[in-house]
Amino acid sequence: MQQEPATEGAAQREFTDPAYVPLCASLGEIRSNIDRLDREIVRLIAERAMYVKDAARFKRDAFQVSAPARQAQVFAKAVDLARAHNRGFENLEQVVEQTYRAMVAAFIQNEQLYFNSMTPTGDKNDQDRG
Numbered sequence: 001m002q003q004e005p006a007t008e009g010a011a012q013r014e015f016t017d018p019a020y021v022p023l024c025a026s027l028g029e030i031r032s033n034i035d036r037l038d039r040e041i042v043r044l045i046a047e048r049a050m051y052v053k054d055a056a057r058f059k060r061d062a063f064q065v066s067a068p069a070r071q072a073q074v075f076a077k078a079v080d081l082a083r084a085h086n087r088g089f090e091n092l093e094q095v096v097e098q099t100y101r102a103m104v105a106a107f108i109q110n111e112q113l114y115f116n117s118m119t120p121t122g123d124k125n126d127q128d129r130g
């Protein structure tokens with residue numbers, strides 16, 4: 001029968017790299033740290049969400065909601081930051097890029113829903129802008 005890993009008790013495997021320094025004494029301690037970080041991450045995502053919502057006010061159509069050039073900038077910046085912050089996780093840049101692509105796609109879907117529900121301001125300079 002398949003069983004979830006025990007949260008207390010000794011390690012079952014070890015890294016072959018002799019320089020590897022374990023962070024925690026148990027899986028329970030690891031999960032407490034992950035839970036602590038998730039509370040921060042989700043708080044920040046919630047804060048980010050309100051700026052995405054506000055961005056809808058400045059868009060004219062679905063292409064502008066999607067803003068592919070800005071998306072590319074956001075993904076490149078996230079990968080650069082992952083590289084700068086990496087403390088020794090082999091594929092961190094890929095994990096961060098995939099995470100950002102999924103998160104931004106979900107944000108755009110919802111920005112589009114807000115956009116659809118909004119009324120134009122009637123800005124007279126609207127036609128002049130690129």
Ligand SMILES: C=C(O[C@@H]1C=C(C(=O)O)C=C[C@H]1O)C(=O)O
Pocket residue numbers: 051052055064065066067068070071074104107108111
């Ligand atoms: C928030 C914006 O709208 C969208 C959402 C983005 C994001 O979540 O970072 C980036 C570009 C757009 O796809 C924006 O245009 O800046």
